[in-house]
Amino acid sequence: MLIEGFPAQVAGTNCFVVAPGPGEQCVIIDPGYGVSGQLDEILTDNRLHPVAVLLTHGHLDHTFSVLPVCQARDVPAYIHPGDRPALADPWTGLGLPFGAPLFGVQNLTFAEPDDVRALDDHGRLDIAGLSLTVRHAPGHTAGSVVLTLDAADEDVLFAGDVLFAGSIGRTDLPGGSMAAMTESLRTVLLPMPDAVVVCPGHGPRTTIGRERATNPFLRELT
Template identity: 80%
Template sequence: MLIQGFPAQVAGTNCFVVASGPGEQCVIIDPGAGVTGQLDEIVAEHRLHPVAVVLTHGHLDHTFSVLPVCQARDVPAYIHSSDRSALADPWTGLGLPYGAPLFGVPGLTFAEPDDVRELADKDGLTLAGMSFTVRHTPGHTAGSVVFALPADDQQVLFAGDVLFAGSIGRTDLPGGSMTDMTRSLREVILPMDDEVIVLPGHGGQTTIGHERLTNPFLKDL
């Protein structure tokens, strides 16, 4: 299994490239702002062939480059139905007036890729010869999801902004809910095995077991 992640130029959002190995098809997870150059380098270095972009949620720091990445490679984008509108209108999800400058840049425009496919809870998503399990985990946004993937003899969880090392995603933006976040953590995250490797949307990797013992937001659940 080949998993290569790197932080985007804005907000340090982790973008991941996932493949069964060099020279194979690959999936791109959460292409944020300013990632296209490094994505192209990784794809070329490992002789990869992108087949899809999958999104953990609709916030702009995770979706900024979805249109150019999808259009350049002629591949679909996958996002939960509750966050789909954010692809063309990121302002609403951030609580900003439509058309307001984003990242300090005026005049930005956004549109959906030509091929957008909607995700639902417990979907089995087979892409690039790999089997992802989709779990709907609202709280950070209404359409937040995590992707579980068997990788060699372990399982990897692409957690987006649901769970971080030592913290969880904020719930104070439009579409966020602490009640929903608590339910997602209790019913989806905590039942997972301790050995599951967590690759979050920001910051370094961790494990479910480590967070179960040390994360102050999980201790009381």
């Protein structure tokens, strides 16, 4: 299994490239601001062929490059319906006036890719030779999801901004809810086995077991 992750130029948002191995089809998860150069390098070095972009939620630091990545390779984008409006209007989800500068850049425009598909709760996504399970995990945003990759040697969780090493995603932006986040942690994440490797939207990788034992937001629920 090939999992390559790197931080975007803004907010340190982790973009992941996932494939069964070099020379195979792949998916791209959360292409944020300024990822094109590193992304192209990973795809070229590993001879990978993207077939889809998967979005854990609709915040701009995770979706900024979704349109150019999808259009350049003629691939679909997958997002939960609860966050789909953010593809064309990222300002509302950030609590900003429509058209306000973002990342210090003026006059930005956004649009959906030509092909946008839904990530539904408990859905199974068999794509690029990978098998992923989708779980709706609202709290950070209304349409946040986590994606579990069933691999031969270990299970991997792409957690977006639901769970970080030692913390969780903020819940104070429009569409966020601490009550919903607590329920997502309790019902979606806590039942997962300790050995599951967590690839978060920001920061280093961790495991469910480590977070269960040390993350204050999970410890108070156990």
